[in-house]
Structure formats: structure tokens, C-alpha cells
Amino acid sequence: QAPAVTPGPATWPPVDLPRVPHGGLGGGGSGRIRDPPFRAKPGGQHRRVRDGAGACRPPPGDINRRFNLFIEKIVQDHYATFNKEHIRDITDSLIGHCQERKTTGEDTHIQLSDQSIIAIVNDLFGAGFDTVTTALSWCLMYAALYPDIQKKIQDELDQTIGRERRPRLSDRGTLPYTEAFILEMFRHSSFLPFTIPHRTTKATALNGYYIPKDTCVFVNQWQVNHDEKLWQDPSAFKPERFLNAAGTEINRTESDKVLTFGLGRRRCIGESIGRWEVFLFLTTLLQQLEFSLAPGEAVDITPQYGLTMKYKKCERFQIKGRFLSNGSP
Secondary structure (H helix, E strand, C coil): CCCCCCCCCCCCHHHHHCCCCCCHHCCCCCCCCCCCCCCCCCHHHHHHHHHHHHCCCCCCCCCHHHHHHHHHHHHHHHHHHCCCCCCHHHHHHHHHHHHHCCCCCCCCHHHHCCHEEEHHHHHHHHHHHHHHHHHHHHHHHHHCCCCCHHHHHHHHHHHHHCCCCCCCCCHHCCCCCHHHHHHHHHHHCHHHHHHHHEEEECCCCECCCEEECCCCCEEECCCCCCCCCCCCCHHHHHHHHEECCCCCCCHHHHHHHHHHHCCHHHHHCCHHHHHHHHHHHHHHHHHEEEEEECCCCCEEEEEEEECCCCEECCEEEEEEECCCCCCCC
């Protein structure tokens, strides 16, 4: 069994703070529908935050630019074919929500512009790619580092789902150990170390601290997830910390302490999609395959700081099939 590894420092030096969230300021174009609009301010960075994905286009030829154009075309096509009696997806829902508010005159000051809808769709599917792939990468790393934990997940999958069919989203509530593993992956890796920055709309006070208007605010989620006042032995990777005494259910008091997608009304709008995707992809992989570290493979899970944190070094996993598939392809 691999030793417990603490992914990152207990505190972040102030000198690092401006660098880490810089990409989030430019890329986090959406937010909750009721987020106050950014006022016109000088400077390219303010414009990029205010205008979202439409103003964050990289130079021509960059893959991100092509993806943004792809999202813009999807939104434009949805506008052209929109039918309020037939809502097809989240893009239709956003368009319908805005049109309904325009018709009723409700909360007109929080209307979403076309660019805001593009930014939200971009965050849901664009930013979600990096978040979900990073989460799966950490899941497989922990599974390879802790083969006994991987086996417990696979035993649970075999006993609950069997080998005749693939996992489904509806299985999530029946796999408590697997869910505990995912929660511990979110907590221990804290690969989203900070929330996307927000700003205060007015001066306020919190726990005796005065916070002026227009203060940039973001949460150090890594610190919360490794706070010794909240967690027993926080440097250890232990999925069992999220289970009840019988090991049959998730302890919601513990699971609610994990910070990954922010808090409150301005938390990440893609949280539900992200959690479901990680569950479905991970269970599908571990049902069919066994992951281990290749002999002689150099592994260093020291995190590399950024908007999402990846481990420093692992070129490849060793993978083998668990059984011959005799179920659905």
C-alpha cells in the first residue's frame, strides 16, 4: 500500500495568489443567473471577465478558439430553431428562461445576453472537460496507488451490478463505497484549489472582518479540505471517513464538508453534471479494468498548481481486463 501523500502546502504564500486564479478570471465567464453584471471598466482583463467566453478568444488557429466558435454556432442554431413547447436541452432552457422573463417583465436587470448564454454553455461543456478528465485522472491514480481500495470498489460493483450490464446513473445511490472513494478523491487531491473569483457588490462584514465593495473574493478550497479542525488525519487517503458506522450509507455530515465546486447560490453551475460524469465513467472503467503502476514507473503526485491541479509525473498505467465481456458491448 502506498504511503499517504499530502498534495500541496498547508497554506498558500501570498505571492502565489495572483498567478493561480489568473486563468480563472479570464475563463470563468458565466456564474449564476442572478450574478450582478460587471460594470464597464478599463483594462482587457475586466472586459474578458465581463464579456465571458465571447471576449476570451485565443489567437486564430488555437483549438480553444475553434471550440468557442463551435459553441457559438450551437447557441445560434438553438435560437433559430427554438420552440418553447419543446425544450431539448440546457441551451433551450436558458433561452426560454430569458424570453419568459422578458415577456413578464420580471427581473429585467438580470437578463442574460446572447454572449452570457454562450459563456454558460461554454463553462458547462468546455470547462467541464478539464474538470472531469482531471478528476478521473486522480481517481485512477488513487486506484493504482491503493490496490486494496480499488478491489473494494470492484467487489461492490460485482455484488451490486454484476457483470452482465454496464453501470448506470441510477446505480449511484446503491454504491456507497464507490461514492465515498470519489468524495475522498475530491477532498484529498483538492485539484480545484480555488473557487472562480467573485466580487462583493457592497461593503459588508464577515466574522468581524470588514470587506469593502468590489473586493475580489475566492475560497481556498484546499485549505478547507485539509483543515485538521475538520478532518481526522487529513493527509491520509481514507474513503471510509465518509461512510456511516455500518459502511452502508454516506455520512452526509462529513460529505457536506468537502469543498470542490464552491458554495451557495454562486457555486459552479456544472456541479451536478460533473459529479454524475465522474461516477459513470469511473464505475464503467473499474467494472471492466484493473489499474496498477507499471514496474519501474516513476510516480510523483506532487500537484502542479493551476486552475486545476494535475499530479507531477506518471507517464502510464498498467491496465488489464478483469473478465471476458459476455454482456452488452
